[in-house]
Amino acid sequence: MMIDTSGLSEEQKATAEFKSMYAGMMRQLNAPGFIPLLCAHEAAHVVYYRMMGTTQFEPLPPRITCDAKTGKFIPFLAAVEIIDKPPCQPESWQDWLKMDARASVAGSVVARKLGSTDAGGEEGDRLAFNDDCAQLVAHFGGISINTDCLWAWAQRSVEKDLEEFPDRMESIQTLGLELRPKFGL
Secondary structure, eight states: OOOBOTTSOHHHHTSHHHHHHHHHHHHHHHSTTHHHHHHHHHHHHHHHHHHHTOOOEEEEOSEEEEOTTTOOEEEESOEEEESOOOOOOGGGHHHHHHHHHHHHHHHHHHHHHTTOSSOOSHHHHHHHHHHHHHHHHHHHOSOOOOHHHHHHHHHHHHHHHHHHOHHHHHHHHHHHHHHHHHTTO
């Protein structure tokens, strides 16, 4: 298992901050049961984005990058980059947003359902969803989005889905197994 650090200089990699972050990521990745949870989390995003119409995504292995402005290191345990998220149409922005919310929460809902004892990787997903909402408000103007209410609704919706459609959880776990080697895990 490797963490991609190819975008960092040797000087950056020599810092105590980097070494600490790298060691912490390796501890987390090597924790018993963590990798299957991580892979299922990312697979859940893909399954729910597919319901939106997405067909293409890129698996991104664990990596550490550096913010050019702040110089702070940014860790990524693994992720899927959605390449072809359908555009939001003005006449159906609410339906689009509900689907985006469900796809955004799906990873953490699945991780908790499978036994994660923390937020299930929710923080980064929540930030990305909040950005999506801010972009919609800026683009369409005159709309208001209560991200907290929508996030809570989406969590309940995905939880209900997984209870009503057990085959969905099976497809998420199967895709998680397929993603694992693509993440280099």
